[in-house]
Amino acid sequence: MSETSVVEEKKSHLLHHFVDSDQQFEASKMGMWVFLVTEILFFGGLFAAYIVYRAWYPDLYLQASEELDTFWGAVNTAVLIGSSLTVAMAIRSAQLNQIKGLIINLYITIGLAFTFMVIKYFEYAHKFEKGILPGSYYNYEGIAHEKANIFFSIYYMMTGLHGIHVLIGIGLMIWLVVKAKKNVLHSGYYTPVEITGLYWHLVDVIWIFLFPLLYLID
Amino acid sequence: MATEESTANVKRVQVKRFKPEEYPEKHYLNQETGLWAWMTTVDHKKIGLMYLMSVAFFFFIGGMLALLIRTELLTPARTFMDADVYNQVFTLHGAIMIFFFLIPSVPAALGNFILPLQLGAKDVAFPRLNLASFYIYVIGALFTITAIFTGGVDTGWTFYTPYSATTGGSVMMMTLGVFILGFSSILTGLNFIVTIHKLRSPGITWNRLPLNLWGLYATSIIQILATPVLAITLLLLTMERALGIGIFDPALGGDPVLYQHFFWFYSHPAVYIMIVPGFGIISEVISTFSRKVIFGYWAIALSSLAIAFIGFLVWGHHMFTAGQSSLASMVFSFLTFLVGIPTGIKIFNWLATMYRGSIDMKTPMLYAMVFLFLFTIGGFTGIMLGALAVDIHLHDTYYVVAHFHYVMMGGMVMAFLAGLHYWWPKMFGKMYSEFWAKISCGLVFIGFNMTFLPQFIMGAQGMPRRYFNYIDQFQSFHQFSTMGAYVMGIGFFIMAGYLLHSLMKGKRATANPWGSRALEWQTSSPAPLHNFEHTPVIINGPYDYHKPMSEFQLGIATSHNGHHGNEHVSHTESKTEQV
Numbered sequence: 001m002s003e004t005s006v007v008e009e010k011k012s013h014l015l016h017h018f019v020d021s022d023q024q025f026e027a028s029k030m031g032m033w034v035f036l037v038t039e040i041l042f043f044g045g046l047f048a049a050y051i052v053y054r055a056w057y058p059d060l061y062l063q064a065s066e067e068l069d070t071f072w073g074a075v076n077t078a079v080l081i082g083s084s085l086t087v088a089m090a091i092r093s094a095q096l097n098q099i100k101g102l103i104i105n106l107y108i109t110i111g112l113a114f115t116f117m118v119i120k121y122f123e124y125a126h127k128f129e130k131g132i133l134p135g136s137y138y139n140y141e142g143i144a145h146e147k148a149n150i151f152f153s154i155y156y157m158m159t160g161l162h163g164i165h166v167l168i169g170i171g172l173m174i175w176l177v178v179k180a181k182k183n184v185l186h187s188g189y190y191t192p193v194e195i196t197g198l199y200w201h202l203v204d205v206i207w208i209f210l211f212p213l214l215y216l217i218d
Numbered sequence: 219m220a221t222e223e224s225t226a227n228v229k230r231v232q233v234k235r236f237k238p239e240e241y242p243e244k245h246y247l248n249q250e251t252g253l254w255a256w257m258t259t260v261d262h263k264k265i266g267l268m269y270l271m272s273v274a275f276f277f278f279i280g281g282m283l284a285l286l287i288r289t290e291l292l293t294p295a296r297t298f299m300d301a302d303v304y305n306q307v308f309t310l311h312g313a314i315m316i317f318f319f320l321i322p323s324v325p326a327a328l329g330n331f332i333l334p335l336q337l338g339a340k341d342v343a344f345p346r347l348n349l350a351s352f353y354i355y356v357i358g359a360l361f362t363i364t365a366i367f368t369g370g371v372d373t374g375w376t377f378y379t380p381y382s383a384t385t386g387g388s389v390m391m392m393t394l395g396v397f398i399l400g401f402s403s404i405l406t407g408l409n410f411i412v413t414i415h416k417l418r419s420p421g422i423t424w425n426r427l428p429l430n431l432w433g434l435y436a437t438s439i440i441q442i443l444a445t446p447v448l449a450i451t452l453l454l455l456t457m458e459r460a461l462g463i464g465i466f467d468p469a470l471g472g473d474p475v476l477y478q479h480f481f482w483f484y485s486h487p488a489v490y491i492m493i494v495p496g497f498g499i500i501s502e503v504i505s506t507f508s509r510k511v512i513f514g515y516w517a518i519a520l521s522s523l524a525i526a527f528i529g530f531l532v533w534g535h536h537m538f539t540a541g542q543s544s545l546a547s548m549v550f551s552f553l554t555f556l557v558g559i560p561t562g563i564k565i566f567n568w569l570a571t572m573y574r575g576s577i578d579m580k581t582p583m584l585y586a587m588v589f590l591f592l593f594t595i596g597g598f599t600g601i602m603l604g605a606l607a608v609d610i611h612l613h614d615t616y617y618v619v620a621h622f623h624y625v626m627m628g629g630m631v632m633a634f635l636a637g638l639h640y641w642w643p644k645m646f647g648k649m650y651s652e653f654w655a656k657i658s659c660g661l662v663f664i665g666f667n668m669t670f671l672p673q674f675i676m677g678a679q680g681m682p683r684r685y686f687n688y689i690d691q692f693q694s695f696h697q698f699s700t701m702g703a704y705v706m707g708i709g710f711f712i713m714a715g716y717l718l719h720s721l722m723k724g725k726r727a728t729a730n731p732w733g734s735r736a737l738e739w740q741t742s743s744p745a746p747l748h749n750f751e752h753t754p755v756i757i758n759g760p761y762d763y764h765k766p767m768s769e770f771q772l773g774i775a776t777s778h779n780g781h782h783g784n785e786h787v788s789h790t791e792s793k794t795e796q797v
Contacts, residue, residue, distance in 0.1 A: 016748070017340035017417070027343045027416040034408045038446045045450030045480060049465055052476060136462030136470065147471045153463035157454065 013189045025191050032195035036202045039165075043206055046158050050213065053150055063143050064151040065217040067132065069123060073215040076119050077207065083112035084204040087173075087197045094190035099180055102193065106177050109200070113170045120163055127152075158210055165203045172196045231420060232775040233755045235768055238729035238742045245647065245744040260345035263745060265352050266331030267645065270638075272355065273327050276318040281710065283311035288669070288703040291696045294688050301686040305372035306387075308684060312375030317396050318359060320630060321488065324495035325441070326355070326406050328637045329434050331645060333410060335738035335745060336428045338419025338754035343412040351405040354398055361395030364388070374684060376485070379466040379477040383458045390459045397452040400445045403491070407441030410434055419737075420774070421756035428736055428760040429505075429518050433498020436522040440487045440494070440529060448484035451477070475540055482533035490529040492626060494522055496633030497564055500586050503636050504568050505761045506734045507583035508575030512761040514567035521560035528557050535604055539613045547606055554604035561597055565590065580732070581655040585636035588663050592628025596621060599674065614684075617677025620670045628666060635659075635713075642717075643731050647744040648724030654716040661709030668702025733767075736760045740771050 018024040054061050086109045093101035127133075131140040134156040138149040176192055179185055185193060246263050250256075256264060286307050290297045299307070330348065334341055342348050365371055365388035373382040373389060382389050414427070414435050427435075455477070457463045464470030466477040497518075505512040512518065534542060534550030568590065577583065599621040602608050612618060643649055672695040677683075681692050688696065730739040737760065741750050752773030758765050 015345070017342075017345065023416060027412050030415060031344060031347075031408060031412045034411055034442055038404050038408070038442050041443055042446035042450050045447045045454075048480075049454070049476070052473075053465075134461050134463060135457065136464070150464050150471055153457075153461075153465055157457065157463065 013184070013191075021188065025194075028191045028195055029198070032198045036198060039202055039206075043158075043161070046154065046161070047209075047213075050154050050158070053147075053154065057145070057147055057150075060145045060147050060151055061217050063145055064148055064155075065214060067127070067130075067140075067143065068155070068215045069126070070215045072119050072123055073211050076116050077211045079112050079116050079119070080204045080207050083109045083116075084201055086112065087200045090176075091190065091193050091197045094180075094185055094193045095187055097187035099183065099185065102185065103177055103180050106173050106180065110170055110173050110177075113166055113173070116166060117163065117170075120159065155214055158214070162203070162206055162210060165206070169196070169200050169203055172199065231755065233772040234775040235771050236740075236750075236752045236754075236773040237771055238740055239751075240728055240742065241647075241726055242742040242744075242746065244746070245742065246747045247646070247744050249747050258349070260341070260349050261747065262330050262334050262342050262345065262348060263645075263749075265348050266327055266329075268352055269322060269327040269330060269355070270645075272359070273319050273323045276314050276359070277323075280311055280315040280319055281707065283307050283314065285703055285707055287311060288700040290686075291688075292700050294690055294693055296686075302372065304686045305684075306370040309371050309374050310366060313362070313371070313392065313396070315626075316375055316488075316492075317399055318362070320492040320626060321399075321403055322355060322406075323492075323634050324499065324630070324637065325410070325434060325437055325491070326351070326402070328499070328634070328641065329410065329437075329495060330406070332637075332641055332738055333413060333431065333434060334417070335644070335741070335749055336431055336736065336760075337413065337417055337422060338737055338750060338756070339413065339417040340748045340750075342409045343417055344409050347405055348409055351402040351409070354405070355402040358395045358397075358399030358402060361391055361398060365391035365395060376481060377452070377455060378481075379455065379458065379472075379474045380468055382455060383467045384469075390456055393452045393456050397449055397456065400449045400452070403441050404445045404449075407438035407445070410438040411442065414438075419754045419756060422737075425515070426756055426759050427519070428498075429501035429512065429515070429522075430495075430498035432519040432522050433495045433501070436526040437491055437495045439523075440491050440526050443530070444484045444487035444491070447480065448488070451480040451484065454480075475537070475542065478537050478540055479533070482536045483530075486533040486536065487526075487529045489625070490525055492630045493633075494525060496589070496630045496637075497522060499633045499637035499640070500568065500589055502736065503582045503586045503640050504571050505763075506640070506732050506736070507578045507580055507586070508572045509578070509733070509763050510571055510575035510761075511759070511763060512567070513570035513573075514563070515759070515761070517563050518567050521563045524560040525557060528553065528560070532557060532604075535609070538606060538609050551604055551606045551609075555601065557604075558597065558601055565594060565597075578732075580639075581650075581652060581659060582636045582640035582732075584656060584659050585632050585639060588659065589629060589632040589636060592624055592632060592663075592666065596624030596626075596628055600625065612677060614682055615677035616673040616681045616683055619683045620673035620677060623666075623670050623673075628670075635662075640732070641738075642720070643727030644738060644743050644745060646721060646724075647727050648720045649727045649731065650720035650724060651716045654712060658709045658712040658716065661712065662706055665702045665704070665706030665709055668705060669699050670702070672696075672699045672702075735763055735765070735767070735770050737770070 014021055014024060018027070086105045090102050090105035090109065093099075093105055130142070132138065132152055135149070135153055138152060140148070173196060176185070176196055179192060246261060250259065250261070256268070259265065286299070287304070290299050290304055290307075330342070368391060369387040371387050371389055371392045373385060377389065377393060382393075414431055418427075454463070454465055458466055458472075462470055464472045466472045466474055468474055501512060501518055532550055532554045534546055535554045538547050538551075568586075579587075599617070603612055603618060603621055639650070639655060673681075676692050676695045676699075679692070681688060681695075727743045729742045731743075732739070735758070737754060737756065738745075740754065750773070755772045755774055757772065758769055762770075
C-alpha cells in the first residue's frame with residue numbers, strides 16, 4: 001500500500017474533532033469499555049434479585065432448575081464461546097488488513113449467534129408447552145413450591161435480556177459486514193470491529209455466568 | 219524505547235498568544251442556522267442549548283404544578299381540586315422536576331455547553347451519540363407527556379410497589395418514559411468521561427483541570443454506575459405490570475422492600491448526580507468573583523469523588539422505617555454521617571477562597587452566596603434525618619420535604635442559576651440586566667425561605683408529607699408557605715423576562731466580561747463554531763489570578779496539532795514569540 005492511499009483513507013474516517021486516528025481509536029475503545037461497565041450494572045440488578053431469592057428459597061432453585069435442559073444449555077455455552085473466538089479472529093484479520101478473512105469470520109460469528117438463538121427458541125417453546133410461562137401466566141403443576149413462578153420470572157428476565165443483547169450483536173455484525181464489503185475497514189481503521197468484539201465478549205461472559213447459575217445448581 | 223519516550227516528553231511546542239476576538243462577526247449561533255441544521259447538529263454548544271430549552275420548559279411545568287399543590291393546600295380540606303387529582307399533581311411535580319429538570323439540568327445542558335470549551339476541545343468525544351442522547355431524552359419526555367394525558371400517575375415519584383403495580387392510570391407509560399430517559403443520562407455520562415480522559419488540550423493535566431470538570435467527572439461516574447440499576451428496576455416494574463412477574467409484588471410472592479432497595483440504590487446516588495455538578499459551578503464562580511486562587515484545589519476535587527463514592531453506600535437511610543434490620547439501619551446511618559465530611563470540606567474551602575479576596579457581588583456570585591446559605595441548612599437538616607432515632611420521628615413528614623427542597627432547590631437550582639448567569643454571555647454573547655437579575659435573585663431567596671422554613675416546623679410537629687387534608691393547627695404554616703411559593707414564582711417570571719430581553723436587546727458581551735482566567739473565557743463570545751481558532755495551550759492553573767492574562771491566551775503557533783498526551787508544555791518552553 002502506498003503512502004498516499006493511507007493518508008486518503010485516514011481522512012475519510014477521522015472525525016473533525018479528533019487530532020489523529022490514534023486519539024479517535026482510543027476514545028472509541030474507552031467509550032465501549034465504559035458502556036460495558038453500565039451493562040454489567042444493568043445485569044447486576046438481575047443478579048442481585050437472583051441472589052436475594054436464592055438466599056431466601058434455596059429449595060426452590062434446586063427444584064426449579066431441574067426443569068432446565070442442561071444439555072442444550074451446555075451446547076449453547078460452547079456455541080457462544082466459539083463465537084467469541086471467531087470475533088477475536090475477525091479483529092485479527094482486520095488488523096492484518098485481510099478483509100476477506102474479516103468477512104468470513106463475521107459470517108461464522110453471525111451463524112453461531114443465530115444457532116444460539118434457535119436453540120434458545122426451542123428451549124422456550126418447550127417450556128411454554130408445559131405451562132411454564134412468564135409471570136402471572138405461569139400454570140405448571142410439576143414443581144412443588146409456591147414461589148416457582150418467581151424462579152422462572154428471573155429466568156425469563158435474565159435469559160430474555162441476554163437474548164436481546166445477542167440480537168443486537170447480530171445486527172451490529174451485519175452492519176460490520178456491510179462496512180467491510182464497502183472497503184471502509186482496513187488495518188488503519190478497524191475501530192468498529194474492535195468495539196463490537198468487546199461488546200460480543202461481554203455478551204458471552206454474561207452467558208457464562210447465567211449458565212451455571214441457572215442450569216447447574218445441583 | 220524508554221529513551222525515545224523521554225525525548226518525546228520534552229518535545230518543544232512553539233506557542234504564541236491568541237487574543238480572543240471581540241464582538242465576532244461569525245460565531246456558532248449564526249453559522250449553520252435553520253431548523254433542520256439545529257435539529258441535526260452535532261455541535262455540543264447547540265445540543266447544550268437545546269437541552270437548556272427543554273429543561274427550562276420542564277422547570278416551568280414542574281413549577282406550575284408546585285404552585286397548584288401549594289394553592290390546594292391553602293385550606294385544610296378541598297380547596298379547588300379533588301384528592302385524586304392532587305395525588306397526580308404532586309407525583310408529576312416530583313417526577314418532572316427530578317427526572318426531566320434536575321438530572322439533565324447541569325450535566326446535559328450547562329455541562330454539554332461548557333465541558334469541551336473548558337478542555338479546549340472542539341467537541342465531546344462522541345458528538346453523534348450526544349445528539350442521540352438528546353433525542354432519547356425527547357422520546358422519554360414524550361412517553362411521560364402521553365402518560366399524563368392517558369390517565370396520569372398517582373404513585374409519587376418513587377413508584378413504590380405494591381401500589382404502583384396495582385393502581386390504575388398510566389404507570390407503565392411513565393416508568394417506560396423514565397427508563398428511556400435513563401439511557402440519555404448514561405450516554406451523556408459516558409461521553410463526558412471519555413472526553414475528559416482523551417480530549418484535553420496540551421497542558422491540561424489532571425491538576426489543571428477546572429473544578430467544574432472534576433464535578434462533572436464525579437457526576438458522570440455516578441451516572442454510569444447508578445442509572446443502569448434504575449433502568450433494570452423500572453424494567454422489572456414495567457414487567458410486573460405487563461406480565462405480573464411477581465418479583466416486587468407481595469400478592470404474587472414478591473418482596474416490596476426489595477424494590478425499595480433497588481430504587482434507592484439508584485436514587486440516592488441520583489441526588490448526587492444533581493448536586494455534585496452544582497458544586498463544580500460554585501467553585502468556578504467563587505474563585506472568579508473573588509479574584510483569588512481557589513483554596514484547597516485538591517481537597518475540592520477529591521471531595522467530589524469522595525461524595526460520589528460514599529453516595530453509593532447510604533441508600534438504606536431512606537428505609538429506616540421500612541423494616542430493614544436494625545444493624546443495617548445503624549450502618550447506613552453511620553455511613554450517611556460520613557457524607558457530611560467531604561461536603562463540609564467543600565464549604566470551608568469556598569469560604570477560605572473568599573477570605574481576603576476582592577469580592578465582586580455580580581449576579582452569579584450572589585447566587586453562589588444564596589447557595590452557600592441554603593445548602594448549608596439543607597445539609598445540616600440532612601444529618602438530623604440521617605440520625606436513626608430522630609428519623610423515626612421525622613420520617614415521611616414535611617421536614618423531609620423541606621430538607622430535600624433546601625438541598626435540591628436551595629442547593630442545586632441556585633448553583634444552576636449561578637452557572638446560567640455566569641456562562642450566559644458565553645452562550646449568547648449578550649449581557650442581562652444586573653439590576654433585575656439581583657431583584658429576581660432576592661425574590662427567589664425570600665420566597666424560597668418563606669416556602670420551606672415553615673415546612674421544617676410543620677414537619678417536626680408531625681405534618682405528614684403528600685397528604686391532601688391536614689388538621690387546622692397547620693393552616694397558618696401552610697398559608698405562609700403558599701405565599702412564599704408565589705413570591706418565588708414572581709421572581710422566576712422576572713428572570714424569564716430579563717433573560718428574554720437580554721436575548722433580544724441585551725448589550726453585547728465582551729469575550730471575558732468577568733475577567734476570568736478560565737479557558738472558556740479565552741475565546742470570543744459567543745464561541746466560534748469549533749470553540750477555538752487555534753489549539754489552546756495551558757501553562758497555568760485555571761484559578762491563577764496572580765498571573766497576567768496574557769499567559770492564559772496561548773495556543774500552538776504552528777499548524778502542528780500538538781494534541782498528543784506525551785507532549786509536555788512547561789512554563790519555560792512557552793516563553794517563545796509572544797505577539
